[in-house]
Amino acid sequence: MALLKRLARQKLPPIAFTLNGQACSGRAGDTVLTALLTQVDCLRLSDFSHEPRAGFCQMGACQDCWILTAEGKRIRACNTVLEPGMNLRTIAEPRS
Amino acid sequence: MSDILRPLIVGAGPAGIRAAQTLVGAGIRPIVVDEAPSGGGQIYRQRIVPDERSPQDLYGSEAAKATALHETFAQIRDRIDYLPETLVWNVRDKAADVATGNRTRRIDFSHLILATGATDRVLPFHGWTTPGVFTLGGSQIALKSQGCAIGEQVVFLGSGPLLYLVAWQYVKAGAGVAAVLDTAPFSAKFHLLRGLLAQPAVVLRGFRYAAELMARGVPVHFGVQPVRIEGKARVEGIVWRERGKERRLACDAVGYGFALRSETQLGDLAGCRFIFDARDRAWRPECDMAGRTSVPGIYIAGDGAGIAGADAAELAGERVGLILLEDAGFSVDRTRISVLERRLAAIHRFRDVLEAAFPFPDPWAGSIADDVTLCRCEEISVGHVRAAVRDQGVFELNRLKALTRVGMGRCQGRMCGSAAAEVLATACNQSLDSVGRLRAQPPIKPLPLEIAADGEAA
Ligand SMILES: Cc1cc2nc3c(=O)[nH]c(=O)nc-3n(C[C@H](O)[C@H](O)[C@H](O)COP(=O)(O)OP(=O)(O)OC[C@H]3O[C@@H](n4cnc5c(N)ncnc54)[C@H](O)[C@@H]3O)c2cc1C
Numbered sequence A: 001m002a003l004l005k006r007l008a009r010q011k012l013p014p015i016a017f018t019l020n021g022q023a024c025s026g027r028a029g030d031t032v033l034t035a036l037l038t039q040v041d042c043l044r045l046s047d048f049s050h051e052p053r054a055g056f057c058q059m060g061a062c063q064d065c066w067i068l069t070a071e072g073k074r075i076r077a078c079n080t081v082l083e084p085g086m087n088l089r090t091i092a093e094p095r096s
Numbered sequence B: 001m002s003d004i005l006r007p008l009i010v011g012a013g014p015a016g017i018r019a020a021q022t023l024v025g026a027g028i029r030p031i032v033v034d035e036a037p038s039g040g041g042q043i044y045r046q047r048i049v050p051d052e053r054s055p056q057d058l059y060g061s062e063a064a065k066a067t068a069l070h071e072t073f074a075q076i077r078d079r080i081d082y083l084p085e086t087l088v089w090n091v092r093d094k095a096a097d098v099a100t101g102n103r104t105r106r107i108d109f110s111h112l113i114l115a116t117g118a119t120d121r122v123l124p125f126h127g128w129t130t131p132g133v134f135t136l137g138g139s140q141i142a143l144k145s146q147g148c149a150i151g152e153q154v155v156f157l158g159s160g161p162l163l164y165l166v167a168w169q170y171v172k173a174g175a176g177v178a179a180v181l182d183t184a185p186f187s188a189k190f191h192l193l194r195g196l197l198a199q200p201a202v203v204l205r206g207f208r209y210a211a212e213l214m215a216r217g218v219p220v221h222f223g224v225q226p227v228r229i230e231g232k233a234r235v236e237g238i239v240w241r242e243r244g245k246e247r248r249l250a251c252d253a254v255g256y257g258f259a260l261r262s263e264t265q266l267g268d269l270a271g272c273r274f275i276f277d278a279r280d281r282a283w284r285p286e287c288d289m290a291g292r293t294s295v296p297g298i299y300i301a302g303d304g305a306g307i308a309g310a311d312a313a314e315l316a317g318e319r320v321g322l323i324l325l326e327d328a329g330f331s332v333d334r335t336r337i338s339v340l341e342r343r344l345a346a347i348h349r350f351r352d353v354l355e356a357a358f359p360f361p362d363p364w365a366g367s368i369a370d371d372v373t374l375c376r377c378e379e380i381s382v383g384h385v386r387a388a389v390r391d392q393g394v395f396e397l398n399r400l401k402a403l404t405r406v407g408m409g410r411c412q413g414r415m416c417g418s419a420a421a422e423v424l425a426t427a428c429n430q431s432l433d434s435v436g437r438l439r440a441q442p443p444i445k446p447l448p449l450e451i452a453a454d455g456e457a458a
């Protein structure tokens, strides 16, 4: 279930991307954090207690919004701009 | 003379842009680096793509200032070397290490202006890591930059002028605001009456926000002590204590913060001497009235030099530009410097009023429970810190970090540093300044693992 609720920018062009293998759509000018949290309510599990996290500062300071691309690259969701065709994965499995 | 001057400005917020404009005015070509994709800084942050909202919708009473600043930046754009989406991650011997995407390189500078601004100061309480809890600044970024509310029934909590401003911006944008929970007692707001003479427009605007919130039926509570967030997978409610009683409210998001804290890591790496700022309850690079740090050629302006707000940041940015020019042997308009200094002094006097009206929630550090997570990266509890004091006699922050890992995680103490200092000082019964400050370490933010260096690098 979504965490963020869109109030504006609804008419901007849709941007197609994939999240955990599912086709999704965001808006032009979305950050990856916005595109994801308007669909789901968790970005990753914390490193030690494996509790859900969904970002906190939205300005690149807290480092709580790291997710993965399908290629295994780590990206910080809140200051990465959503691009068409992005293939993204939340970090739902605890890091070993 | 101008061809040997190669100033580097870190931060394209109000301070950095005005500093750049001033240098450009003297025929100098500064390098301006900012992590963000466009200029404006925190308050005047720009959207990634334009949308249907006007500057008035986005910046409210500050729309004219926002537009003026963005226009200035556009006008000087081809007379500066601007590196957006670029992080300055280290400073050493007249050079900075900067990373853009997956590349890092070294930039030599003749002078350095640190205009790095601030981030929210947060304090932990039960459940503050739950999805749906964001900082106040983060809540505002969601709205301004992304056109999103952090939830459908949002509670705003904390202290500081941003508390009422963000709540009001949410209501204006059509978001559901369940309540405003102010940790300060109502009586603290009488201090604002003193501010009416000094900065009438600012004070009246604040009163208007509060009045409009109440008129729209948003409950405002004073003297609140946060107890816990309810909900495991996401926020379901908030519990707080007020006049000795516990109260609960259902909500699906919480935005909170306790004013701001300066971003000071680069000044530390550059070897600047630090002083303790009692008003900000934090250490920051020491600087004179003009923004000169203890290291020749390194200057500081804006909220990174102590919290003073966006208007002060613009004035300080211009002043530091003029001072740098004067130090480099240019003749500058001394009358203008005096004007800037007078205006800055007035704002600083007003800051004391704001601090009294929106005080830090003392004695917060003593009352917080042992099992509250203090460090959200390394997941260290408040009890760990107290145990380190009790069992290992710790009384200094870096020692605490080495022993408990508080502040050692990815955020480098940006989220837990203020709270760790407060808890440590209270636990070992010392003053806040005497427990010291967390040392900055390069890279000051995590770099991509696959980073590659251009030429000589770290
Ligand atoms: C999230 C947030 C929201 C705010 N909202 C309001 C508001 O609505 N109204 C209000 O009056 N005040 C607000 N403030 C306070 C206001 O933003 C500041 O007083 C003002 O912006 C200070 O200007 P500045 O130029 O000092 O710094 P900033 O505007 O913070 O700009 C600093 C810039 O430096 C960049 N930067 C920092 N470190 C680095 C680095 N290492 N490498 C590259 N770039 C870097 C940042 O990306 C940023 O763009 C807010 C503050 C925050 C943190």
Ligand code: FES
Pocket (backbone or CB within 6 Å): A054, A055, A056, A057, A058, A059, A060, A061, A062, A063, A064, A065, A066, A076, A077, A078, A079
């Ligand atoms: S939400 Fe804090 S770094 Fe992204």
